[in-house]
Amino acid sequence: MHFPTTCPACAHEVPVEFADSAVHDVICPACGARYVVFVRKHKFEVLFDLGTRALMDGYAREAVASFAAALERFFEFYVRSFALERAAGTEGDFTEALAALEGTWRHVASQSERQVGMLALAYLLREGRAPDFLTPGALGADFRNRVIHRGYLPRREEVEAYAARVFALIDRLLTELGGSTAHAELAQEQAFAAHLATLPEGVTAVFEEHPGMFRARRFGGPPGDKAAVPGKTAPPLNGAQAFARALAERGPGLDVFKGR
Template sequence: MHFPTTCPACGQEVPVEFADSAVHDVVCPFCGARYVVYVRKHKFEVLFDLGTKALLDGYAREAVASFAAALERFFEFYVRAYALERAAERAGDFGAALAALDATWRHVASQSERQLGMLALAYLLREGRAPDFLTPKALGSDFRNRVIHRGYLPRREEVEAYAARVFALIDRLLGELGGSAAHVELAQEEAFAAHLATLPAGVTAVFEEHPGMFRARRFGGTLKEKAVPPSKTAPPLNDAQAFARALAERGPGLELFRRR
């Protein structure tokens, strides 16, 4: 999957493939200028947006893989946010805390069950209650496994239901994290700064923030609701309604992503 950038030298649109690090080294095919695009977006966001785009384009099975991966990477995001939040409370060295966190995560990086264990403990310590969302039913594990591991070809409505479940869970936990997510934002900015310091002369740095299914919450606050008299307050949205609403409001922005 690609996203378009604008060459800072000649102004031509250049398609760039998403990089795992969110750092994209680009050579303009039109004028030869070198520049680096830093995308302020976390992996779980990119994966969920790619899943949404795949679903909209009719690639239902591929969408499931992206949604499942997005959930796993969000669980990592949550653990990192909690660990860095605690480090900030102790007024310790942020760089040292981040290095210790990275070293610790390496022990579980290839073992999803251990990652779930870290998430469960982080949630318990932060919220003071057991995570009620780690059951196979709540996570949609059976559906995910049938699609990814047993080759099941899902119907679109099944994928939409799974996407809604994943969206609602991530949205809920982002809300509970609140400002603590800023600690992971800072970690990303420090990674960008370290890369920026290595750029040779003549290479331009470009920072971008892309639209997406979770961007409204994280960069502009929650979407404001129209005032409704108390007597006419609408019931809370269920998972499917919340996903459908977010898709209608933010989905058009996903046209930024293009298959090439």
């Protein structure tokens, strides 16, 4: 999947394929200028946005795969945010703490069940209660497995229900993490800085923040839906309502992925 960038030298629009690292080395086909695009967006955000775009375009089965992957990568994001938050409360160096985290994560990087175990422990230590959202029913595991592993062709309404479940869970845990997400943001900025330091002279660095289903929510102020009457607060939305509202408000911004 691609997103459009603008060449800083000649303003030519260049389609760029999403990179796993969020770092994109680009050569403009119009003028030959070299530049690097750093996308300030985490992998779970990109995956969920790609799933939403696929759902909007009618690719229901492909959307399920992206939503499922987004949830797994968000679990990793949660563990990283928690671990780095704890490290920030000690006298240790952040870079050292990040290196230790990377070394630890390698032990579970290819085993999703162990990653869920790390999430469960991180949630218990941070919130002081057992994670009530790790049951197969709460995660929609049976539906996911039927689609991904058994080739089931889902109806759009089934995919919307699954997307709403994933969206509501990620949104809830982001709310509980609050400012702790800044530690994961700092880790990404350090990775960007390391790549930036290796760039040869004459290569321009471009930093971008794309619209998305979660970035608008995370950086748009405190949570809460205000009612039409000033001073009143509307009842909390359920997962389906929250996803539908986010889709209506933020879905149009995902046109950046369309037709690329």
